[in-house]
Amino acid sequence: xxxxxxxxxxxxxxxxVSSTRAVNPCASQADxxxxxxxxxxxxxxxxxxxxxxxxxxxxxxxxxxxxQRLQYLSSLKAQMTTAVPIAPGQHVLDVGNYVVRVKxxxxxxxxxxxxxxxxxxxxxxxxxCTGCSSSTFITNTSSTYGSLDCxxxxxxxxxxxxCAATASxxxxxxxxxxxxxxxxxxxxxxxxxxxxxxxxxxxxxxSISGGSIPPQxxxxxxxxxxxxxSQSGSLYSGVFSYCLPSFRSYYFSGSLxxxxxxxxxxxxxxxxxxNPHRPSLYYVNxxxxxVGRVRVPISPELLTFDQNTGAGTIIDSGTVITRFVExxxxxxxxxxxxxxxxxxxxxxxxxxCFAATNEAVAPAITLHFTGxxxxxxxxxxxxxxxxxSLACLAMAAAxxxxxxxxxxxxxxxxxxxxxxxxVPNSRLGIARELCN
Numbered sequence: 001x002x003x004x005x006x007x008x009x010x011x012x013x014x015x016x017v018s019s020t021r022a023v024n025p026c027a028s029q030a031d032x033x034x035x036x037x038x039x040x041x042x043x044x045x046x047x048x049x050x051x052x053x054x055x056x057x058x059x060x061x062x063x064x065x066x067x068q069r070l071q072y073l074s075s076l077k078a079q080m081t082t083a084v085p086i087a088p089g090q091h092v093l094d095v096g097n098y099v100v101r102v103k104x105x106x107x108x109x110x111x112x113x114x115x116x117x118x119x120x121x122x123x124x125x126x127x128x129c130t131g132c133s134s135s136t137f138i139t140n141t142s143s144t145y146g147s148l149d150c151x152x153x154x155x156x157x158x159x160x161x162x163c164a165a166t167a168s169x170x171x172x173x174x175x176x177x178x179x180x181x182x183x184x185x186x187x188x189x190x191x192x193x194x195x196x197x198x199x200x201x202x203x204x205x206x207s208i209s210g211g212s213i214p215p216q217x218x219x220x221x222x223x224x225x226x227x228x229x230s231q232s233g234s235l236y237s238g239v240f241s242y243c244l245p246s247f248r249s250y251y252f253s254g255s256l257x258x259x260x261x262x263x264x265x266x267x268x269x270x271x272x273x274x275n276p277h278r279p280s281l282y283y284v285n286x287x288x289x290x291v292g293r294v295r296v297p298i299s300p301e302l303l304t305f306d307q308n309t310g311a312g313t314i315i316d317s318g319t320v321i322t323r324f325v326e327x328x329x330x331x332x333x334x335x336x337x338x339x340x341x342x343x344x345x346x347x348x349x350x351x352x353c354f355a356a357t358n359e360a361v362a363p364a365i366t367l368h369f370t371g372x373x374x375x376x377x378x379x380x381x382x383x384x385x386x387x388x389s390l391a392c393l394a395m396a397a398a399x400x401x402x403x404x405x406x407x408x409x410x411x412x413x414x415x416x417x418x419x420x421x422x423v424p425n426s427r428l429g430i431a432r433e434l435c436n
Contacts, residue, residue, distance in 0.1 A: 098244060121226040122219050123181070125215070129207060171203065179212035236258045236260075242418075243418045268372045269427040273312065277310065285303075285312075302328050322407075323406075351393075381413070
């Protein structure tokens with residue numbers, strides 16, 4: 001049995017959700033219309049054996065890559081010129097916390113691609129790639145595979161594109177703080193659950209430098225012309241939602257729902273804002289933050305959406321813990337400390353840790369958006385030390401060495417919530433849901 005077949009069989013075992021779930025918590029139904037979302041550190045992860053480590057150490061390791069993620073988000077500029085299961089995927093880049101299973105080519109080759117709401121294009125490592133993992137897309141076995149040349153409109157839509165002497169379309173990109181890749185723009189069939197998108201344009205990676213590129217690629221859910229939403233046309237009508245499973249359980253699988261059908265009917269919404277200078281990012285209007293019953297003092301200019309500077313607040317699937325610009329975080333932290341008995345200590349990225357015996361008096365954190373107040377559940381705002389003796393406020397200030405004016409609502413604070421992106425109607429919805 002070759003390695004590709006072995007990986008394929010393991011993926012089927014790990015990701016199918018079915019009525020046999022009581023026997024196998026990693027199982028799922030083959031006819032499930034939703035795409036499963038899987039966290040990389042879960043026991044159902046297709047990438048690595050589950051690490052025998054504590055939750056807090058896992059989160060510290062994941063959150064340590066957030067500064068590079070924020071650097072990437074702050075660097076994004078406009079290019080000049082059904083449902084699916086989700087899983088965690090740490091290890092795959094500076095974001096790699098959740099992956100979805102897709103099939104690429106004809107016949108379909110299973111790939112686990114990182115889910116990224118702040119990236120437009122999709123890309124996968126292809127056969128013959130230098131520096132790639134062993135899991136690559138085998139181009140010469142797909143009957144629907146084709147290259148794209150410089151005369152195609154998609155070529156100029158790829159960030160960092162260039163034209164080779166052979167007229168084939170190439171592009172180079174950096175991702176995170178330490179990695180880059182070169183790729184050819186190609187097209188092939190993309191299967192998401194039961195749906196097939198023919199002639200889907202994506203980057204076929206030829207070489208990688210650095211260790212942060214996802215081993216099986218990335219699926220961009222941004223709003224640019226090469227994103228999944230743009231290339232799927234009327235199939236999904238610019239609407240999708242996801243439910244990210246909690247990091248607290250090794251056995252977990254969320255879902256990605258594509259298209260208007262099956263989305264929650266009664267859901268609170270807030271306007272989605274668009275920045276033409278950073279069109280990939282999903283901005284929302286954060287108007288304030290409360291700690292318990294206290295609305296913390298925040299200067300309005302620290303929250304105001306500004307197209308020119310990129311200032312404002314985005315919601316992002318790839319950052320681990322919510323990051324605020326330093327003055328905002330300081331106000332939240334100071335008020336939180338006032339309401340919780342110290343002393344306080346630090347643990348990794350978390351600077352407000354206290355005795356877990358005081359957790360009962362820890363105040364709820366409320367994020368105030370236009371038309372929507374999100375009261376974070378305790379599991380979305382606190383983490384615990386390995387011994388359970390400490391609880392820590394699971395937020396942080398944006399790193400000082402990143403020239404960023406962004407506030408980022410990250411995936412730890414989104415867990416066990418259905419997050420709806422309705423691009424045509426410029427709205428973002430949030431509803432409580434058990435994602436496991």
